[in-house]
Amino acid sequence: MTAARYDELVSAAMAAPIEGWDFGWLSGRAEGSEPSWSYPAIARAHIATADRLLDVDTGGGELLASLRPLPRLTWATEGWLPNVAIARDRLEPLGVTVVPAPDRAQLPLPDRSIDLMLNRHGSLAAPEVHRTLRPGGTLVTQQVGSRDCAGLNEALGATAAHEPDSWTLRTASEALCAAGLRLIRAEEEFPVLTFYDIGAVVYHLRLVAWQIPDFDPERYEAALRRLHHRMRSEGRLDVRAHRFLIIAEQPDAPAAP
Numbered sequence: 001m002t003a004a005r006y007d008e009l010v011s012a013a014m015a016a017p018i019e020g021w022d023f024g025w026l027s028g029r030a031e032g033s034e035p036s037w038s039y040p041a042i043a044r045a046h047i048a049t050a051d052r053l054l055d056v057d058t059g060g061g062e063l064l065a066s067l068r069p070l071p072r073l074t075w076a077t078e079g080w081l082p083n084v085a086i087a088r089d090r091l092e093p094l095g096v097t098v099v100p101a102p103d104r105a106q107l108p109l110p111d112r113s114i115d116l117m118l119n120r121h122g123s124l125a126a127p128e129v130h131r132t133l134r135p136g137g138t139l140v141t142q143q144v145g146s147r148d149c150a151g152l153n154e155a156l157g158a159t160a161a162h163e164p165d166s167w168t169l170r171t172a173s174e175a176l177c178a179a180g181l182r183l184i185r186a187e188e189e190f191p192v193l194t195f196y197d198i199g200a201v202v203y204h205l206r207l208v209a210w211q212i213p214d215f216d217p218e219r220y221e222a223a224l225r226r227l228h229h230r231m232r233s234e235g236r237l238d239v240r241a242h243r244f245l246i247i248a249e250q251p252d253a254p255a256a257p
Contacts, residue, residue, distance in 0.1 A: 006228050009199035010217050018207050019086055022062055029200035033193040033241035039142045042247070043067055043118050046140055050116035054109060054132065057122025058098070061087035064118070068094055071116075075109060077101035079123070107132050116140070124172060126179035133250040139181065142245050143172060149193060149211055151239030152201065155230075156223040158212045169244040181248040188244040195237045198228040 016025045023030075040063070047053060050071050055064045058076035060083050074096045078084050081100065088098045099108050104123040115134045119141035129139050146162035153160050165171070169188035177183065195201050202224070205215045217224060231237050 006198060006225060009197055009228075010202050010224070013199040013202035013206070014217065016203055019060060019082075022060060023207065025203055026200055029197055030193065030195045030204065033191055033243070035142075035187075035189040035191050035243045035245070037187060037245055039120055039140075039245070040067060042245075043120075043140055046116055046118075046138055047071065052114045052134070053116045053118065054107070054114045055096075056107070056117060056119040056124075057101075058087050058091070059083055061090040061096070061098070063120060064096065065090050065094060070094060070096065075099055075114070077107060077109075079104060119143075124175075126172075126175040126181070129176065129248075130179040130181055130250065133181075135250055135252045137250040138184075139176070139246070139248045139250075141247075142243060143167070145169070145188070145242030145244055147190070147240070148242040149208075149239050151237075152205070152211060155227050155237065155239075156212065156220050158215070158220070158223075161211050161213075168242075169246070172244065172246060176246065176248050181250060183246065183248050185245065185247040188242075190240045190242055192238050193241045195231070195239075196235070198224060198231060201227065201237065 044067055047067055047070065051073060053071045053074040055076040058064050058078050061076060064076055072095065076087060076091055076096050076098050078087050078098065079101050084098060084100050091098055101108050105125050107128045109132050111131050112134045114132055115137040117129060117133060117139045121142065121144050124141055124143060133139065146167040147164050150160060169186055173183055173186055202217060205212055
């Protein structure tokens, strides 16, 4: 594979649009990272009995829109301003109220206002979950753990995105329990994520900007070229994703002192 081919792959990845939370450009170029459970199926089962739904950090609303029909009272929050407009265009015709939420530690909804909170790969502030869920309400969340795709950082000689054990099933479960919620289901897995060309790696790092915060193809050119040749030789790059699932309930009544 010539240097020009490397440049072509990287240029295409840098020119590809990034809107909402859509990994469609990677179709056929990367695959995997999905755990054994199906978050959409779990979410749909809970939506079927919900009256007041909140989707936290909805991105461009892609996943929430795919889960319809939705309850008549449905809200979605999003912290990144460019995504708010995209989410509104997609979700408001479905009757969803999209609310900006720039503060990751605060949900812009009243106390005890929802009975189902969905959160796929969004910020999880345990005290806010407890505050906004009605008694008997449910949280369904799939989180990206702190060991997620650490192999990318290693392959490019970049500093780790997080301390390895800073965000895991254990730390999240402890935070939710400390806030007063009761765990119903808790699972953790490390599925394989496979990249088939260097362009897929570059695009992924653009979209998941916190993986390598200072990522730039020029800054990491030498490492990217070495990885490109390695991938050409081996046909792929496999790294481990880090996912955990928690379903938790708000007690029907406050705990006794």
